[in-house]
Amino acid sequence: MIKLEALRVFVTVAESGNIKDAADAVGRTASAVSMTLKQLEDEIGGPLFQTDRKNSLTALGNLMLDLGREQIRSFDKSVSIMRAFAHSRIGSLSIASVPSVATNVLPPILQRFLETRPQVQVELFDIDSAQVRRMVESGVADIGIAGESRAGGGVEFTPLFSDRFKLLCKDNHDLCRLDRPVAWSDLNAATLIRNGASDRIEAEDYRQLSARSLITVYNVTSLVAMVKAGLGLTILPSLTMHGAHEGVAALDLADASASRQVGLVERRDVPPSPVAAAFRAFALKEIPALVAGQLGS
Amino acid sequence: MIKLEALRVFVTVAESGNIKDAADAVGRTASAVSMTLKQLEDEIGGPLFQTDRKNSLTALGNLMLDLGREQIRSFDKSVSIMRAFAHSRIGSLSIASVPSVATNVLPPILQRFLETRPQVQVELFDIDSAQVRRMVESGVADIGIAGESRAGGGVEFTPLFSDRFKLLCKDNHDLCRLDRPVAWSDLNAATLIRNGASDRIEAEDYRQLSARSLITVYNVTSLVAMVKAGLGLTILPSLTMHGAHEGVAALDLADASASRQVGLVERRDVPPSPVAAAFRAFALKEIPALVAGQLGS
DNA sequence: TTATCAATTTCAGAAGAATTGAAGTGGGCG
């Protein structure tokens, strides 16, 4: 059986023009090289060199030099692709994330992640938590970032950080003058605008307030516009409105349980690609730190 | 160092879906296959299968299956090309031959030679002996067929057959009624047309006749036309006019030394390509036999 | 959950292939 290693030796000899130099180049003795060459000639079925001074090739030798070089080049390239993929230097990464994280957290995280992996292709989808889970479950996204969900399904949740809800209202609202965190009871008289995120709050007092609400707005930009226009106030995770909006105030809530758990969503039983695994580890280490810094400030 | 053989084993396992079948397929034990796989994973830097039941690949495994298959296919193809070339089943063969042989000898020879080598590409040049040597010497032709030459040069001559000269004249010429081979002295009164081939005859009697000749024609067809038109008579190797022309007669010459040696012309010190070597051996065996049959009839 | 069974892995020894250093061969140059 002809081995690629034998071709490597032959090509080196053909390029050196003699066995001694080639032997040095491949780190063997001349006799080892000589035997390899002989074996190769036997297996191919003809002489590769014109004489036993290895400085001129036969027609067969020329053909084998061309083909051999090409095989070696191609094999080495394949191996380097395999290794690059295994070490997550190449590959593609599809991330599905809720908009708050996609907007406020992912940009610096991705930038640093890609600094050492300039060849990785990234796709980022910003969609709501339910769709994040759906995309991960169906395999469209390699990894998701979303709020925690009760139903397990085919996906697994790993917490990254927790994000307290805040009250969003016009900055001239009466509540702004309260010198303490806002209690649910403070909102009895207020007009509450519901949104996709706040529906997750399980406190009974909030549920009752929410049930009375007549407006629901899913898009954050629209929601803030409504609040700014004075249609009412709303409850949002603090990260969602990070970066403060003109004319609206974000007030702390007294109920410490009013928070959402944000974490990674991954497919169960399907191992991540190397890039996805690398991103997972990176996210798990960097996102909590980054968010702590952002929410603390 | 990753070996192509390891990729072969991996591809087989990936295609079988389990180690046992793959081990049977490659003719090894399951444990050998298992170890090869483990080593491959170590060298690539990641797992190839989702579990140790080898029925589902990781993303890395899929990539390696694709790349590995391609490498194996390409390597095997290269090797088969090398072998085919070494065994002269493929390759190209450039033959330079004097017209008489190209016309009367080579067609059946080449046909039989190519019967077992349908992929071999042949080029055939019919030119005079001097140019045959030149083409062989310059490497344009792999092998030549020509009359013997005194000067050695960079080429070597191997006799194939010898070919006696004959006298060509109109079939109503006086000489046709001679009931014996024609002697040089019979031609003293005749008009001789010289040609490229007959200049090789070294007999002094002929040289004198030739020196008196006023016309030289190199092309055989033209030469025959001249003779037929009655311009004179000429001396040609018998093979050259094999297949008799209407209206002209070929008469035996008394001088047995008036013959040419036809043989193979090859480059000295440059080994022939496998096809050329095969053709050389074939020609050396078959051409003398074929010519003996043709000239005998 | 535990028992069972087959596939896979691990291990140590065996077989085989490649490598080495020394001795032998042969072609080219003074």
Place this chain on the structure above:
DNA sequence: CGCCCACTTCAATTCTTCTGAAATTGATAA
């Protein structure tokens, strides 16, 4: 004509790969 250098050959050694038995693992059924 003989020396010299490169290559080849040879036998011993080392390294790799393989095997068969035992241990482990994971899936399936009780």
